[in-house]
Amino acid sequence: MNKRYVFILIILLSINSMGFIAQDNSSLESTTDQSAGQIQNGIYLELGGNAGVYSINYERLFSLGKINIAGRMGFSLLSERLFIEPEENKGLEILMPFGANVIYGFAGSHRIEAGIGGTYYSHKVYAITMNTSNINNQPVSTDLVRKNEIWPNFNIGYRFQKTSSGMYYRAFFNGHLSRRFLADSPNSHSQYSMLTLDPWAGISVGYGF
Numbered sequence: 001m002n003k004r005y006v007f008i009l010i011i012l013l014s015i016n017s018m019g020f021i022a023q024d025n026s027s028l029e030s031t032t033d034q035s036a037g038q039i040q041n042g043i044y045l046e047l048g049g050n051a052g053v054y055s056i057n058y059e060r061l062f063s064l065g066k067i068n069i070a071g072r073m074g075f076s077l078l079s080e081r082l083f084i085e086p087e088e089n090k091g092l093e094i095l096m097p098f099g100a101n102v103i104y105g106f107a108g109s110h111r112i113e114a115g116i117g118g119t120y121y122s123h124k125v126y127a128i129t130m131n132t133s134n135i136n137n138q139p140v141s142t143d144l145v146r147k148n149e150i151w152p153n154f155n156i157g158y159r160f161q162k163t164s165s166g167m168y169y170r171a172f173f174n175g176h177l178s179r180r181f182l183a184d185s186p187n188s189h190s191q192y193s194m195l196t197l198d199p200w201a202g203i204s205v206g207y208g209f
Contacts, residue, residue, distance in 0.1 A: 038063050038163045042070070044206025050097035050119050050153050050174055051076040052200070057097070061208075068103040072117070090144060094122040103159060111159040119151045119176070152177045161208060170204035 042059045049055065057074035076095040099117015106112065126142040157172020176198045 038068075039165050039208035042168065042206050042208040044168070044170070044204045046074065046097075046170075046202055046204045048200060049172070049202025049204070050074070050099070050117065050155065050176075051095040052119075053078060053082070055095065055097055057204075057206075059101075059206075061103075066105050068105075070101045070103055070113075070115075071099075072101065072115075073098050090124040093124075094120075096120040097153075099153070101155070103161075109160055109162045111161060112157070113159050113170070113172070114154075114156040116152075116154050119153060121149045121151060123147060149178075155202075165209045166207070168206050168208050170206070171202075172204075173199070173201050175199050 038061070040061050042061065044057050044059070046055045046057055047053075051074060053076065055074035055076040057072050059070045059072040062069045062071075074095075074097040076097075078093040078095065080090050080093070097117060097119045099115050101113045101115030103111050103113040123146070124144045125147050127145045153174055153176045155172045155174035157170060157174075159168065159170045161168035178196055178198060180194055180196055
């Protein structure tokens with residue numbers, strides 16, 4: 001058989017299979033929604049927490065009886081001028097927390113949650129760029145370069161949330177894992193790194209629908 005027809009047949013069978021899967025999933029979701037009557041989406045403002053100062057987040061909830069799984073994604077913009085008056089404008093810092101929480105309802109609207117995730121952190125730092133054009137020009141001036149990092153983190157806390165749409169609230173403890181580079185001594189040019197845990201906390205106010 002011509003390879004072109006075999007390729008077309010495979011595409012048609014794949015599309016047909018995807019249609020059956022989508023139909024089965026939609027019928028299953030509608031049945032689950034009607035029986036459970038629980039919210040599936042949430043938008044919340046987080047103060048402190050995984051982005052450090054604040055973040056606006058979206059989460060998607062999947063119900064497993066008394067246990068819910070919530071995947072979250074957030075966004076935050078910060079300026080150094082919020083804390084100090086910098087000598088040089090470093091621009092905006094971008095933070096994007098993400099992760100998943102396991103939520104367990106133990107009494108009505110009272111729930112406990114625990115989760116893991118990370119925070120994408122983009123910011124500018126001072127760095128020395130060495131190349132053939134400036135290697136003999138000492139001292140070499142520093143430049144501002146953008147640095148991108150990901151901080152692993154975890155959280156555990158309390159959530160007050162009804163099964164129907166409406167406001168909900170969170171309070172939690174969280175910690176960031178970060179790697180810090182240190183010099184062996186003040187007069188040494190060699191460096192070593194160590195993994196540190198930075199404890200923090202946060203509160204959230206959101207709306208579920």
